[in-house]
Amino acid sequence: MELPYHEDVSPGTGGLPPRVWCAGSDAVSLSLNGSWRFRLSPGACGPDESFAAAGFDAAAWDEVVVPGHWVLQGHGSPLYTNQMYPFPVDPPRVPTENPTGDHLRGFDLPADWPAGGDAVLRFDGVESCARVWLNGTPLGDFKGSRLPHEFAVGHLLRPEGNVLAVRVHQWSSGSYLEDQDQWWLPGIFRDVTLLHRPEGAARDFFTHASYDHEDGTGTLRVDSEVPGRVTVPELGVDVATGESVTVPVEPWSAERPRLYDAELATAGERIALRVGFRTVALTDGLITVNGRPLLFRGVNRHEFHPEKGRALDLATMRADVRLMKQHNINAVRTSHYPPHPAFLDLCDELGLWVIDECDLETHGFTMLGWRGNPADDDRWTPALLDRATRTVQRDKNHPSVIVWSLGNECGTGKGLRAMAAWIRERDPDRLLHYEGDPSCRDTDMYSRMYADHAEVERIGRGEDEGSETRRQLPFILCEYGHAMGNGPGGLREYQDLFERYERLQGGFVWEWIDHGLRHPAYGFAYGGDFGEELHDGNFVADGLCFPDRTPSPGLLDYKRVIQPVRFGYDPVSGTVSVTNLYAFADLSELAFEWTYLMDGAERDASGPLDVPPELGPGESVELKLPDPPAAASGAETRLYLTAMVCEETNWTSLDHVVARADFAVTPRPPVPVATGESPRRRGYDVALGPGRFDVRTGELRALDTLTLTAAPRLDVWRATTDNDDGAPWQPDTRYGPLWRKLGLDRMHHRLDDVELGASGADALTVRTRMAPAARDLALRTVYRWTSDGTDLRLAVSVTPEGDWEVPLPRLGVRIGLPAALGYAQWFGGGPGEGYPDTKSASTVSRWSMPVDRMQTPYVRPQENGARADVRWAELRTGIDGEGVRIVGDPAFWFTARRWSSEQLDAAAHRTDLTPGDTVWVHLDHGQRGIGSQSCGPGVLPQHELRVAPAEFTFTFSAAARRR
Numbered sequence: 001m002e003l004p005y006h007e008d009v010s011p012g013t014g015g016l017p018p019r020v021w022c023a024g025s026d027a028v029s030l031s032l033n034g035s036w037r038f039r040l041s042p043g044a045c046g047p048d049e050s051f052a053a054a055g056f057d058a059a060a061w062d063e064v065v066v067p068g069h070w071v072l073q074g075h076g077s078p079l080y081t082n083q084m085y086p087f088p089v090d091p092p093r094v095p096t097e098n099p100t101g102d103h104l105r106g107f108d109l110p111a112d113w114p115a116g117g118d119a120v121l122r123f124d125g126v127e128s129c130a131r132v133w134l135n136g137t138p139l140g141d142f143k144g145s146r147l148p149h150e151f152a153v154g155h156l157l158r159p160e161g162n163v164l165a166v167r168v169h170q171w172s173s174g175s176y177l178e179d180q181d182q183w184w185l186p187g188i189f190r191d192v193t194l195l196h197r198p199e200g201a202a203r204d205f206f207t208h209a210s211y212d213h214e215d216g217t218g219t220l221r222v223d224s225e226v227p228g229r230v231t232v233p234e235l236g237v238d239v240a241t242g243e244s245v246t247v248p249v250e251p252w253s254a255e256r257p258r259l260y261d262a263e264l265a266t267a268g269e270r271i272a273l274r275v276g277f278r279t280v281a282l283t284d285g286l287i288t289v290n291g292r293p294l295l296f297r298g299v300n301r302h303e304f305h306p307e308k309g310r311a312l313d314l315a316t317m318r319a320d321v322r323l324m325k326q327h328n329i330n331a332v333r334t335s336h337y338p339p340h341p342a343f344l345d346l347c348d349e350l351g352l353w354v355i356d357e358c359d360l361e362t363h364g365f366t367m368l369g370w371r372g373n374p375a376d377d378d379r380w381t382p383a384l385l386d387r388a389t390r391t392v393q394r395d396k397n398h399p400s401v402i403v404w405s406l407g408n409e410c411g412t413g414k415g416l417r418a419m420a421a422w423i424r425e426r427d428p429d430r431l432l433h434y435e436g437d438p439s440c441r442d443t444d445m446y447s448r449m450y451a452d453h454a455e456v457e458r459i460g461r462g463e464d465e466g467s468e469t470r471r472q473l474p475f476i477l478c479e480y481g482h483a484m485g486n487g488p489g490g491l492r493e494y495q496d497l498f499e500r501y502e503r504l505q506g507g508f509v510w511e512w513i514d515h516g517l518r519h520p521a522y523g524f525a526y527g528g529d530f531g532e533e534l535h536d537g538n539f540v541a542d543g544l545c546f547p548d549r550t551p552s553p554g555l556l557d558y559k560r561v562i563q564p565v566r567f568g569y570d571p572v573s574g575t576v577s578v579t580n581l582y583a584f585a586d587l588s589e590l591a592f593e594w595t596y597l598m599d600g601a602e603r604d605a606s607g608p609l610d611v612p613p614e615l616g617p618g619e620s621v622e623l624k625l626p627d628p629p630a631a632a633s634g635a636e637t638r639l640y641l642t643a644m645v646c647e648e649t650n651w652t653s654l655d656h657v658v659a660r661a662d663f664a665v666t667p668r669p670p671v672p673v674a675t676g677e678s679p680r681r682r683g684y685d686v687a688l689g690p691g692r693f694d695v696r697t698g699e700l701r702a703l704d705t706l707t708l709t710a711a712p713r714l715d716v717w718r719a720t721t722d723n724d725d726g727a728p729w730q731p732d733t734r735y736g737p738l739w740r741k742l743g744l745d746r747m748h749h750r751l752d753d754v755e756l757g758a759s760g761a762d763a764l765t766v767r768t769r770m771a772p773a774a775r776d777l778a779l780r781t782v783y784r785w786t787s788d789g790t791d792l793r794l795a796v797s798v799t800p801e802g803d804w805e806v807p808l809p810r811l812g813v814r815i816g817l818p819a820a821l822g823y824a825q826w827f828g829g830g831p832g833e834g835y836p837d838t839k840s841a842s843t844v845s846r847w848s849m850p851v852d853r854m855q856t857p858y859v860r861p862q863e864n865g866a867r868a869d870v871r872w873a874e875l876r877t878g879i880d881g882e883g884v885r886i887v888g889d890p891a892f893w894f895t896a897r898r899w900s901s902e903q904l905d906a907a908a909h910r911t912d913l914t915p916g917d918t919v920w921v922h923l924d925h926g927q928r929g930i931g932s933q934s935c936g937p938g939v940l941p942q943h944e945l946r947v948a949p950a951e952f953t954f955t956f957s958a959a960a961r962r963r
């Protein structure tokens with residue numbers, strides 16, 4: 001049976017050979033973006049191509065915006081799967097139910113459209129297969145969704161009344177090669193452009209611009225299919241294409257992205273180029289650029305916009321690059337397809353190292369034991385090669401692109417080998433990446449995803465197994481730190497390893513942005529929200545940015561972990577150390593400042609820190625600070641160090657902080673112990689200082705005039721995070737499910753005893769036992785209340801019983817305050833959340849904000865918002881209003897929210913959460929770390945919250961209105 005074009009394995013017919021993409025031509029072009037006529041059919045339509053014929057009347061059709069996805073414009077709906085193909089696996093066949101969008105666009109040529117020459121019609125991205133007609137004449141068809149496709153159309157153009165017809169199938173044989181973990185989003189989602197091609201216009205050309213770090217010269221050679229001249233005015237270069245020229249230059253790097261304006265002039269066309277000189281190599285087993293080893297502080301970036309899907313505008317692309325730069329990210333892997341070409345222009349201009357990945361993933365075959373994998377089937381090799389060719393041909397002139405990646409999760413096979421061979425032949429000056437083949441036959445680096453710290457350390461030490469070839473290779477984590485929901489945890493410990501072992505050249509956090517789609521009922525939708533038959537839920541929301549590009553706490557943590565300056569402080573000698581962690585740049589673009597603050601509030605003293613601007617990569621300096629001002633009694637002095645940009649740049653504004661750190665100058669003073677008053681009983685009430693208790697339950701009811709909505713009591717539950725829950729394929733130590741099985745989400749509290757001032761003590765003592773049903777595990781808890789008449793002190797002592805085989809989610813007390821106390825202030829970690837293994841960005845200082853702003857809006861609601869290392873916290877009716885003050889000894893984790901953990905746990909979307917009559921406050925002695933088990937390793941041992949005896953205190957007092 002002959003298969004129709006959308007099902008056969010061929011990459012397409014009728015198109016032009018792939019060539020370079022460039023924005024800077026002086027030839028005329030016409031954008032065909034905008035409103036197109038549109039009709040959706042439930043199937044592939046077979047032979048009915050009448051809509052493409054001249055004179056077809058589409059007046060009754062709908063309209064869609066191109067670039068765009070029809071499923072995001074009211075026609076059908078998106079669907080999300082990770083590995084699973086959402087259709088029966090029978091390659092290359094696809095289902096009969098194959099949503100097909102017919103698109104029509106009429107256009108006239110602009111008045112300045114030149115008479116002679118030819119014209120090319122270019123599609124920068126269509127998912128997943130298109131057939132194209134111009135003025136009724138079929139041009140051909142193509143697959144390869146995130147790749148450019150061009151047709152010669154000059155002979156068909158008319159000055160007026162042209163009609164372009166495009167039939168787009170959601171499913172095609174190409175879908176088998178595009179099983180990336182993301183929404184399936186059909187449509188013409190990138191630009192459509194008509195390009196005039198003058199007589200003598202350039203076709204393909206390849207800019208080779210290398211840098212010799214030993215003598216400081218750059219060598220430029222532009223190979224061009226159509227000969228011409230190349231000029232670089234700033235360098236006095238004027239040579240023929242194909243000719244090499246060597247001149248002294250400043251090199252390009254992601255840290256100092258020096259570009260030279262150049263021009264390629266052929267007989268018929270002038271093309272503005274931007275040349276960056278750099279040499280990529282594998283030197284002594286390391287990835288080097290311009291002779292220096294790199295350390296990738298990277299992210300994986302899918303193209304995503306919450307309303308537009310993968311149809312990104314330039315402003316969004318620029319926002320991505322700026323945000324990455326602002327968060328100290330220096331590298332991006334274009335997972336798992338070449339991005340919109342303009343994104344790479346931005347990477348050249350603003351400076352990012354790029355692993356440019358081919359549009360290829362066949363992950364769904366893993367469920368079949370890789371049976372029938374197209375990556376290992378000769379019939380598919382032309383399609384694979386076509387994809388490799390289109391990627392390299394399009395992007396080869398970008399200095400930012402230093403590594404080609406064959407694709408993602410395709411197993412192993414002949415097709416991949418053929419791609420690698422072709423790429424090496426075409427571009428020997430870049431390195432090759434592929435993670436999916438453990439033999440590393442075709443790659444220049446040993447790349448892994450989600451390897452745990454211990455294994456990464458073994459690899460760093462060269463103690464890994466595997467072939468000798470692989471053991472000689474540098475190592476990267478092409479994916480790590482799975483940023484799904486709250487987290488990822490453990491980034492700091494990875495970074496320590498990367499900085500310790502030369503062979504470990506860094507990694508790429510998975511991933512840049514949550515793919516939550518804007519939804520009227522859910523806020524942001526994820527898998528399953530569109531009634532999909534098969535889906536992978538909120539696994540699609542696993543980014544360092546929320547869908548609207550607000551940085552999540554994970555991104556802020558990562559920013560601090562990878563900051564390019566390391567600070568140290570020795571309080572004894574009063575010296576600060578500053579280390580330059582850049583690979584290329586000195587510190588001349590940064591300005592440094594020190595500040596002493598007392599109790600995080602009063603600016604005691606500050607000044608510039610005279611770090612030598614010429615401090616080179618890897619170098620350190622020690623600087624003596626002026627003595628700190630004498631601390632007032634009972635106060636705590638800390639030192640804050642910052643590195644800011646000295647000048648506004650193309651990626652940030654002047655007030656931008658690149659690196660910061662804070663250190664204790666004086667230790668925290670001891671917290672006075674409130675004792676002396678004795679509890680007084682009147683009926684069922686007990687009064688102790690400002691506290692009013694119920695003698696029957698031992699519960700605190702009121703503090704001064706403030707009536708509590710829930711008395712303080714021990715709490716261990718947290719709304720499990722995606723990382724607590726873990727991925728289904730993870731091993732059995734996934735604590736979220738184990739905790740639920742054990743009943744930690746529904747603990748029983750038994751009151752054993754309420755004791756008033758017994759045996760001369762001035763305390764109210766309440767003894768309880770907290771335990772899950774059906775188990776003999778428990779936490780025996782003694783609450784011991786004392787007061788000095790003004791303050792009320794609670795000392796909690798916890799003694800575990802039984803054989804606890806799981807760590808706890810949290811350990812602390814929770815308390816319900818009236819909803820009016822909606823404004824928080826605290827001295828401790830902030831401004832944002834932090835957990836034991838995610839708190840690098842948490843600065844110990846004084847912070848204040850409404851409780852509503854303390855919430856982190858994870859797409860799927862889960863535990864969030866804890867502030868680390870808190871000395872004291874206040875909840876008031878407003879910034880100056882009355883309320884309650886809580887001092888912790890030792891410092892504690894502070895969380896406040898308008899819903900309970902149980903409500904948070906039950907919510908599927910943010911819109912399920914509505915404020916009640918209580919501000920729930922958690923005062924935690926311990927929190928479990930976060931880890932990365934939603935796809936990677938769990939919590940490191942040092943960040944687990946093991947069950948053990950614990951003692952901690954909180955002192956409560958009424959906070960008066962501030963005048």
Ligand code: GAL
Nearest residue numbers: 082181408409479510542935
């Ligand atoms: C990797 C894959 C990514 C993504 C990630 C989990 O295996 O390469 O595309 O699925 O896991 O979010």
